[in-house]
Amino acid sequence: MTSFSQFLAHFAFIQMATCSVLLAPVWRKNQSAALFSLLLLLGCGYHLSDLFGPLNDMDFLWWVDYLSGNALPGVFWLVSLSIFGDHKVLKPWQYWLASSTLLIPFLTLIVQLVFAFDLRSYPAFYGLTKYGAMALELALICYAMIVAMKNWQDDLVQERRYMRGSIIALAGIYVFGIILIEQLFNVEWAWLRPLEFALLGAMMIWINLLLFTLRQGTLFDEVKSSSQEQSTHQSMSxxxxxxxxxxxxxxxxxxxxxxxxxxxxxxxxxxxxxxxxxxxxxxxxxxxxxxxxxxxxxxxxxxxxxxxxxxxxxxxxxxxxxxxxxxxxxxxxxxxxxxxxxxxxxxxxxx
Structure with a gap:
């Protein structure tokens, strides 16, 4: 089971890393592509412990895994806003709100390390920070899904509309499910991790096919509006x-x-x-x-x-x-x- 799970984890990791690298040429030109690449890289970082086994507390890979996992929900929210929202350029407050999913647990951990105390000794405060941060993550994911459902119909390019909507929906359900199952309910099931990696790998194969085989650039091409007066000459239907x-x-x-x-x-x-x-x-x-x-x-x-x-x-x-x-x-x-x-x-x- 362990070897099979690691195989699937490596496979999903490679798919995410490949997609992010292939998008690299358009990072500077397209905000959505850059944020989506960041989301994939954070996904890679979040699964480091599945690739290399249990990580030693406070070593480099542990920090990458910890920071990536907490940053994922906020970045997913930014991705949804940049693709489906009415913001051509995201505002600073949106970046700050997205970063709060990382800053809250990170600052809490730093306080524990500096003052050398176990936060679990204070159940009320521990519950507030842990479940408060989790509630914020789930709220951002839900809001991202609402934005996507509300605005995806406005896209007039049908192929791109379905691609964008399905990718955001699948990614949102996946991240939401991971938070609920692993962090909130602490479900322990032998086949859970292999199933998680199999779903992630399958989703990434499909995304890579859509982006780079079937119609390259469809998801992240820029939306340009016409600014010229429309003609009413006789050749119009x-x-x-x-x-x-x-x-x-x-x-x-x-x-x-x-x-x-x-x-x-x-x-x-x-x-x-x-x-x-x-x-x-x-x-x-x-x-x-x-x-x-x-x-x-x-x-x-x-x-x-x-x-x-x-x-x-x-x-x-x-x-x-x-x-x-x-x-x-x-x-x-x-x-x-x-x-x-x-x-x-x-x-x-x-x-």
Whole structure:
């Protein structure tokens, strides 16, 4: 059993390391790929004790194993946000929150070493630190899964959408299950570790096939939104004209809760075909980017209008379909390279 388990552990380790190395060329260009590679490397570090047997307390490999295991949930959360969230660039507070899954147990351990006492002698404090940190890890994983489920439909590239969703779902279930089974319930079963490594190895084979054999780069290619006015010349198909008219004439981008499925029903176009048209013909990779183009265009025109100079930016943002000022500011700055207030002052000064 031990030799079989170690074989599976080595196999899974090699698969994770290989995937991380193959992604190395795009680390600097793509935040999601870099974070996913880090997640895989942490997975390698977490399984060092399974590769080399029981590790001596406080030696180098023990520290790598300890730090990797605690950092995994936070990095998984960052990976999910970078792939499915509306953050083109993750914010510092998100990195700090993710690092808390590592910092809390690490600082607790350092305090014990410095003051030479066993935290288990204080059951209340021990339980608070141990189960509090575990609760935070599980909460971040659950939140990551919620973000993925909420936003994966917005991706207009069907193959990439299914790949991203399935990979995040499998990885999330795997990490969540490990925390519950190994750390919370302390389950001891002879076949547990071999089964864990077999599942991990199978998942990594599949990820490597998806990333580098079937469609290289599909998971981590950059999502670019179109910034040019869409043409309405006669060569456009009737269905494409209806899509554009739904935005320019009916202004459906203003509607609360507008989704790709809602638009498909309104236009009486199959959702699969609608995705293909918006992606292939209008060159949008994300449905929210498609809606935001028209929202930003409307707000920009109103910000340039001297007769509407006294209307608050928030009012304009909400009227155009944005749900919050923060999401509007991010989208507007990504489009124009300045804040809405700066944009208004700049254009009104020219009037």
């Amino acid at each position: 009737p269905e494409l004209k209806r899509i554009v008219n739904a935005m320019t004439q009916e202004q459906l981008y203003r509607e609360e809760g507008m989704t790709i499925s809602v638009l498909a029903k309104h236009l009486a176009i199959h959702e699969y075909k609608l995705r293909k048209l918006i992606n292939g013909e209008l060159e949008y990779r994300n449905f929210n980017d498609f809606l935001n183009y028209y929202r930003i265009k409307e707000v920009s025109e109103k910000l340039e209008d001297t007769q509407q100079k006294d209307i608050p930016v928030l009012t304009l943002a909400l009227e155009s379909g944005f749900r919050s000022l923060s999401s509007f500011n991010k989208a507007f700055k990504a489009t124009h390279g300045m804040t809405p207030t700066e944009y208004r002052h700049t254009h009104l000064a020219k009037s």
